Amino acid sequence: MRAEDAGSLSEMAEALLLDAALENIPYGFCVWSPQFRLVMWNKNWRDLYGFRLDQVHRGMSPEAVVELSAQLGNHREQGSQGFYEAYTGELLANRGGARYKSQKWCMAGG
Numbered sequence: 001m002r003a004e005d006a007g008s009l010s011e012m013a014e015a016l017l018l019d020a021a022l023e024n025i026p027y028g029f030c031v032w033s034p035q036f037r038l039v040m041w042n043k044n045w046r047d048l049y050g051f052r053l054d055q056v057h058r059g060m061s062p063e064a065v066v067e068l069s070a071q072l073g074n075h076r077e078q079g080s081q082g083f084y085e086a087y088t089g090e091l092l093a094n095r096g097g098a099r100y101k102s103q104k105w106c107m108a109g110g
Contacts, residue, residue, distance in 0.1 A: 032091060036062055049074055062088050 022029065028045035032038060038060040046056060049065075050072045056065070063084065070080035078086070 032062070034095075036088075036091065038065065062091065 022042045028048035030041035030045045049069045066080050066084040075083040
């Protein structure tokens with residue numbers, strides 16, 4: 001949740017803390033929903049791809065993000081389709097992989 005989406009005062013406080021934490025991560029970071037829609041990101045993520053604040057918005061698909069990134073001159077060696085395939089492949093791998101790794105780690109005792 002971002003601060004602009006908060007309802008109650010306690011939700012607003014939590015959202016502001018989340019926003020501050022996200023913005024203070026020293027690298028580019030974004031969060032995708034289970035439906036692969038952009039949910040959150042920080043300035044470093046925008047800077048990494050050269051996105052202006054007004055170019056990205058909640059609900060963007062990976063295809064839209066990759067297309068925008070390619071329009072800005074990114075991924076020339078790989079091409080936008082190659083980057084899209086690699087990026088979405090990693091998203092899918094991380095989607096199930098984190099759960100699997102956590103279960104495996106817990107079963108192994110650390």
